Amino acid sequence: MNAPNALRRRVHDILEREDPDDPTTAWVFRGIVALIVVNVVAAILLTDDRFRHAFPYDFRMIEVISLVVFGGEYLLRLWSCVESPRLRGRNPLQARLSWAMSPAAIVDLAALLPFAIMHLYPTDIRALALVRLLRFFKLARYSPGLASLLEAVRAERHALLACFVVMCGGIVIFATAMYELEGPAQPDKFGSIPLAMWWAVVTITTVGYGDVVPLSGAGRIVAGLTMIAGIFLLALPVGIVASSFIEVIRRRHFMVTWGMVARVPMFADLDAATLAEIIPRLKARAADAGQVIVPRGRMPRAVFFVISGAIVIETAMGTRRLAAGSAFGETREDDHPHLHALVRAIEETRLLVLDSDDLDSLVAAVPGLAGRLAGVSVYEVG
Numbered sequence: 001m002n003a004p005n006a007l008r009r010r011v012h013d014i015l016e017r018e019d020p021d022d023p024t025t026a027w028v029f030r031g032i033v034a035l036i037v038v039n040v041v042a043a044i045l046l047t048d049d050r051f052r053h054a055f056p057y058d059f060r061m062i063e064v065i066s067l068v069v070f071g072g073e074y075l076l077r078l079w080s081c082v083e084s085p086r087l088r089g090r091n092p093l094q095a096r097l098s099w100a101m102s103p104a105a106i107v108d109l110a111a112l113l114p115f116a117i118m119h120l121y122p123t124d125i126r127a128l129a130l131v132r133l134l135r136f137f138k139l140a141r142y143s144p145g146l147a148s149l150l151e152a153v154r155a156e157r158h159a160l161l162a163c164f165v166v167m168c169g170g171i172v173i174f175a176t177a178m179y180e181l182e183g184p185a186q187p188d189k190f191g192s193i194p195l196a197m198w199w200a201v202v203t204i205t206t207v208g209y210g211d212v213v214p215l216s217g218a219g220r221i222v223a224g225l226t227m228i229a230g231i232f233l234l235a236l237p238v239g240i241v242a243s244s245f246i247e248v249i250r251r252r253h254f255m256v257t258w259g260m261v262a263r264v265p266m267f268a269d270l271d272a273a274t275l276a277e278i279i280p281r282l283k284a285r286a287a288d289a290g291q292v293i294v295p296r297g298r299m300p301r302a303v304f305f306v307i308s309g310a311i312v313i314e315t316a317m318g319t320r321r322l323a324a325g326s327a328f329g330e331t332r333e334d335d336h337p338h339l340h341a342l343v344r345a346i347e348e349t350r351l352l353v354l355d356s357d358d359l360d361s362l363v364a365a366v367p368g369l370a371g372r373l374a375g376v377s378v379y380e381v382g
Contacts, residue, residue, distance in 0.1 A: 012080035015073070016259055017142075029142060032073065036138050039066055043132035066135075067115045074108045085262035089271055104141055111135045152244035163237040167204065170233055174226045175200040181219045186212075204230035261352070264305050265325050277365050281358035287311075287345035296342035301356040303329040309349030315341040329354075 014025045042062050045051040052059070081099035082092050090098065099105055114132045140146050153160065175196035182190040189212045190196045199212040203226045214223050261267055261279055270278070282305075287293050293311060294300070310323045322328060328343070354362065363370045 008080045009083050011076055012083035013259065015077055015080065016084070032069070033139065033142050035066060035069055036135055036142075038062060039132060039135045043135075046132070063115055067112065070108070070111045070135075070138075074105075074112065077105070077108065085258040085275055086272055107134070107137045107140070111138055148248045149241075149245055152241055152248045155248070156240050156244045159240050160237050163233070163240065166236075167233045170226075170229055171197055171200045171204060174204070174222065174229070177222045178214065178219060181216055181222060182214050185215055200226065203227055204233060206230050206234065260307055263325070264307075264327070264352070266305070266327060274366055278362060281362055282352040282354060285351045285353055287349045287351070289345055289347045291345050292342065293345055293349075293351070294341070294343035299330055299341055299343075301330050301359070303327055303354045303359065304343075305352040305354075307350040307352055309345060309347045311343055311349055312346050313341050313343050321346070 014022070014028055017025055017029060039062065042059055046059060078096055078100065081087060082090075082095045084095070084099070087095035087098060100109075110131075111134065113134070140150075172193070175193050178190050178199060179193050179196040183192075183196070188195075190199070202209050202212070203223060206227065208227075214220050258275060258279065261275060261282065262270075267275065267278065285293075287309075293304070296314075304327065306322055306324050306326045306328075308324050310321060311328075313320045313322065313328060
């Protein structure tokens with residue numbers, strides 16, 4: 001790899017946090033997050049005349065520094081995005097256009113809008129503050145927890161859509177009932193189904209403003225049923241998202257990224273389509289120094305990829321130390337002496353695990369992968 005490409009790869013790894021333990025990556029991450037928080041606080045304070053008139057120079061400096069940092073970040077990401085495994089196989093122009101159209105890149109570009117709007121167009125301070133607050137969404141890129149939450153929502157999107165449809169149906173049904181029961185007595189509040197739907201939404205969501213209330217006995221009975229139904233209708237999507245989020249956190253001690261998988265030597269030369277088949281089947285696992293990863297005599301039929309840190313494998317035939325980039329495990333059903341090995345982390349270690357079920361389905365889906373995995377065992381590392 002020549003010097004410009006090596007520099008571009010280094011910039012990509014820093015900005016995408018491919019190695020969170022790298023000191024430079026950590027400082028860049030902290031600096032950008034701190035600047036985002038400062039911008040959000042400044043946008044809030046700018047709406048108060050006292051702060052805006054007392055510290056005009058400070059707010060101006062925050063905006064200039066933000067333009068330099070966020071603008072530089074955007075340009076560096078645009079330059080280095082060709083190193084992303086997702087864009088592998090495309091020419092540089094196509095890769096950069098594809099990246100520029102991604103949601104994260106659009107948010108990054110939106111972070112530059114306040115400076116341009118402030119200098120090119122006269123605008124109300126309220127609108128400018130609203131645009132500045134868009135920078136808050138840059139935190140999504142730097143928050144593994146938020147990424148896990150979005151993954152949980154994405155995984156349960158069909159169930160959540162069903163909940164939304166049921167809730168809309170409930171709103172229409174209860175609004176129609178109140179239109180029939182309360183419409184003649186309160187035409188200004190329940191005189192049409194759209195008017196009654198405001199009451200239904202407020203009641204089902206358990207907000208209960210009290211600006212619209214039924215007067216008849218039958219209307220109050222329907223209102224009570226609406227309140228009870230609202231509890232169930234709201235609890236259902238909350239429970240779905242919560243259980244999915246817990247599952248994501250449990251399954252992933254850390255986020256499995258494209259760059260992380262692409263750096264595994266066994267997968268380094270695979271194209272983006274093949275990596276897309278592999279990544280969802282990999283399970284992340286973290287181990288502290290001294291922690292047993294595989295107890296003696298319980299080596300599963302699975303492949304472990306060491307992403308960072310180091311491990312030691314102890315067998316009757318000796319001891320072997322494996323560092324980042326190595327693989328170990330067992331891909332065969334036969335019983336071998338090394339199945340009685342003990343695997344222990346000798347420092348903080350992150351691994352990706354491909355278990356037996358996913359191993360079989362992946363071998364069937366990806367031609368040539370069986371040959372790559374054939375030699376992987378406790379002692380024959382890939």
